[in-house]
Amino acid sequence: MDYCIETSGLYHQFRDQTVVEDVSLQVPTRSVYGFLGPNGAGKTTTLRLLTGLLRKQRGEIQLFGKELEKNRASLLQQTGTMIESPSVYAHLTAIENLQVWQSYFRCPDQRIPDVLQTVGLANTGSKKAGQFSLGMKQRLGIAIALLHQPSLLILDEPTNGLDPEGIIEIRNLLQQLNQEEGITILVSSHLLSEIEKLVSHLGIIHQGRLLFQGRLEELSQQQQKFSRLRIATNDNERAATIILQSGLSGQIEGEKIYLPIPSNEQIAQLNFQLTRAGISVYELQVNRVDLETIFIDLIHQPI
Amino acid sequence: MSTLLLPAISAEWIKRRRTFSHWMVIAGGFFIPSIICIVFLCYPDRYQSLQQSGHFWEHLIRKAWNMFSFFFLPMGVVLAVSLITQLEFRSVTWKQLQATPASYPTIFFSKLIVLLLMLLQLFLLLNFGLLIAAFLPPLFYTDLSFPWYPFPVQYLVATNLHYYLFCIPLLLLQYLISLQSRNFLIPIGTGLALVVFGMFVLSWRYAYLIPPAYTALYYIRSGQEQGLLKNLYLFSWIYSIIFLCSGYLLFVWKKDKS
Ligand SMILES: Nc1ncnc2c1ncn2[C@@H]1O[C@H](COP(=O)(O)OP(=O)(O)OP(=O)(O)O)[C@@H](O)[C@H]1O
Ligand SMILES: [Mg+2]
Numbered sequence A: 001m002d003y004c005i006e007t008s009g010l011y012h013q014f015r016d017q018t019v020v021e022d023v024s025l026q027v028p029t030r031s032v033y034g035f036l037g038p039n040g041a042g043k044t045t046t047l048r049l050l051t052g053l054l055r056k057q058r059g060e061i062q063l064f065g066k067e068l069e070k071n072r073a074s075l076l077q078q079t080g081t082m083i084e085s086p087s088v089y090a091h092l093t094a095i096e097n098l099q100v101w102q103s104y105f106r107c108p109d110q111r112i113p114d115v116l117q118t119v120g121l122a123n124t125g126s127k128k129a130g131q132f133s134l135g136m137k138q139r140l141g142i143a144i145a146l147l148h149q150p151s152l153l154i155l156d157e158p159t160n161g162l163d164p165e166g167i168i169e170i171r172n173l174l175q176q177l178n179q180e181e182g183i184t185i186l187v188s189s190h191l192l193s194e195i196e197k198l199v200s201h202l203g204i205i206h207q208g209r210l211l212f213q214g215r216l217e218e219l220s221q222q223q224q225k226f227s228r229l230r231i232a233t234n235d236n237e238r239a240a241t242i243i244l245q246s247g248l249s250g251q252i253e254g255e256k257i258y259l260p261i262p263s264n265e266q267i268a269q270l271n272f273q274l275t276r277a278g279i280s281v282y283e284l285q286v287n288r289v290d291l292e293t294i295f296i297d298l299i300h301q302p303i
Numbered sequence B: 001m002s003t004l005l006l007p008a009i010s011a012e013w014i015k016r017r018r019t020f021s022h023w024m025v026i027a028g029g030f031f032i033p034s035i036i037c038i039v040f041l042c043y044p045d046r047y048q049s050l051q052q053s054g055h056f057w058e059h060l061i062r063k064a065w066n067m068f069s070f071f072f073l074p075m076g077v078v079l080a081v082s083l084i085t086q087l088e089f090r091s092v093t094w095k096q097l098q099a100t101p102a103s104y105p106t107i108f109f110s111k112l113i114v115l116l117l118m119l120l121q122l123f124l125l126l127n128f129g130l131l132i133a134a135f136l137p138p139l140f141y142t143d144l145s146f147p148w149y150p151f152p153v154q155y156l157v158a159t160n161l162h163y164y165l166f167c168i169p170l171l172l173l174q175y176l177i178s179l180q181s182r183n184f185l186i187p188i189g190t191g192l193a194l195v196v197f198g199m200f201v202l203s204w205r206y207a208y209l210i211p212p213a214y215t216a217l218y219y220i221r222s223g224q225e226q227g228l229l230k231n232l233y234l235f236s237w238i239y240s241i242i243f244l245c246s247g248y249l250l251f252v253w254k255k256d257k258s
Helices: A043-050 A072-077 A094-105 A111-119 A134-146 A164-181 A216-226 A236-245 A264-276 A291-300 B002-015 B020-042 B044-052 B056-090 B104-135 B153-180 B185-200 B211-221 B226-253
Strands: A003-014 A017-023 A026-028 A032-036 A058-063 A079-082 A152-156 A184-189 A201-206 A209-215 A228-233 A251-253 A256-260 A281-287
Touching (some): A003 A184, A032 A043, A043 A058, A043 A184, A111 A134, A134 A152, A134 A164, A201 A216, A201 A291, A209 A291, A228 A264, A264 A281, B002 B104, B056 B104, B056 B185, B153 B185, B185 B211
Parallel strands (some): A017 A209, A032 A184
Antiparallel strands (some): A003 A026
């Protein structure tokens, strides 16, 4: 597999607080990688390490297969970033802001109107960025990240402060950049539902540790695993025996019996068998777990 | 560093647009010439006596630096350096800047060069302003004659060069301090304290050890004590090298660049 970003054993500590611990990210080239975690999980810290903003304490970081520290300039030339909040000079207009970054990346003049068009800021004229709304600043931040046509985008909560329409717009834009131009995108968020439609891969971080990493489908398969049939009867012990006898696996947790979801026929059959044995079935319910719940479950597992 | 230095300087020059420090340079450059001009217009006899002294330009230039060197110049340096550096903290742009291909030396020196260019701009405006102040009064008073005296180019250049040189240690010290602190009050407070301290030690024998006093010291004692001038040169260089190196190393060694 070809990884655009690969870290191993990444570790970071602020004073005595370990914020990133043994994080080994693998972001495949041309993927959209969702980096998910609750507040304070260590997302921004990891992204700051990836862009060289924080000095690495332990571990390895490779971008495009090259070590970050030794190839900083050439790797950053290919990387567009927006970390934590948009970086905007309040006293300059959108165009002047982009001119500043244009100098550092040495890209053609035409890129400025192009990216402004892309993020929907083409008509801000002489308005200073300080007078922009939160969403407009966010868009300008995205424009800055896109300016030099990077092949890797690292975006920290890019839809922060955008209205629902803006969120969809940016999501579509990122999707388009990924599909049409093959740009690899690493995007962080604390809401799975927000990026579920966008990402192909997912990494879930909590308290500095990577709890899950893989394709979105793999998480969906876990979804099957977590989804269960719940049964409540007047005699759970006997019911459990019957369930086991009929070839299914179940277990009693508290007042209920839980088993992996069988087929519809099996459920009907089971109900019939229990009733025939004189057991009163109070409840027979399929609990489907959505991805968000798996996410919440994952981060609530004791580490 | 080399290939991106010029683009980085042009980026810094764009950032400086419309900032308070930019206006300060312009206003600061014309401030003293305007005062001198107003005095001449209100008291034309002073203008006349300056002409009669036989050293019109020399005296005019010295008059300007009298006011400038003690407080306005060091304070202007402190303010401009702090404001320009603070711009990145206030806009939270360090993280974007440090994630560009520009190397740490490029970032450090492009900002410094722009500060030195702004200082140069200030000096040029001051001299230009003085020229206007010298030629304006005869336009208002017909009995005054235009100052068509031989222009002491060498004196002018030497004066400007000395003051420029003697500003640099303070500028570098202030740059060092400003780069370290997110909190604007720290560089401004320290800088102000330095300038005031510099004014207090002017009569001290070892005042040449205190960089913020250099411009005033040069004004008071220039031409009188060769020993002092030598010390000023020597210590300007020593301090400049110390502040430049330590400022650079502190900047590069920062663990958190954002
Ligand atoms: N400069 C710093 N000094 C000390 N502690 C820090 C610093 N930056 C971050 N931390 C701590 O590191 C932990 C992780 O912070 P981080 O910003 O990486 O979280 P995050 O996952 O980005 O959260 P959010 O979703 O809220 O943005 C937090 O506990 C935070 O307090
Ligand atoms: Mg964050």
